[in-house]
Amino acid sequence: MSRKLGQKQPEMINRKFGQLLVLSYDEETSEQKKRAYYLCQCNCGAKKILSGNTLRTGRTKSCGRCQIDRKRLEMIGRRFGRLLVLSYDEEKSNQTR
Numbered sequence: 001m002s003r004k005l006g007q008k009q010p011e012m013i014n015r016k017f018g019q020l021l022v023l024s025y026d027e028e029t030s031e032q033k034k035r036a037y038y039l040c041q042c043n044c045g046a047k048k049i050l051s052g053n054t055l056r057t058g059r060t061k062s063c064g065r066c067q068i069d070r071k072r073l074e075m076i077g078r079r080f081g082r083l084l085v086l087s088y089d090e091e092k093s094n095q096t097r
């Protein structure tokens with residue numbers, strides 16, 4: 001059985017790729033881009049539209065945002081010698097970028 005690129009693949013629905021859960025096939029984006037696109041939900045709750053190909057290759061395992069957020073959160077409350085991390089400084093972090 002051969003499939004055309006961009007064809008809906010029902011077996012993709014409800015599958016997990018890293019932190020992403022495939023919610024549904026995105027008809028509109030798939031039409032536009034001539035490939036199969038799916039609406040995915042990340043563990044953090046954010047939704048993202050990704051191509052089936054991107055999901056299968058494992059290049060994208062989360063929405064991308066929460067990875068940064070989690071890194072920030074992991075630091076909070078940690079001790080480094082005599083220093084205790086209290087919070088993330090959004091303003092300064094943006095300046096140095």
Ligand SMILES: [Zn+2]
Nearest residue numbers: 042044063066
């Ligand atoms: Zn996320």
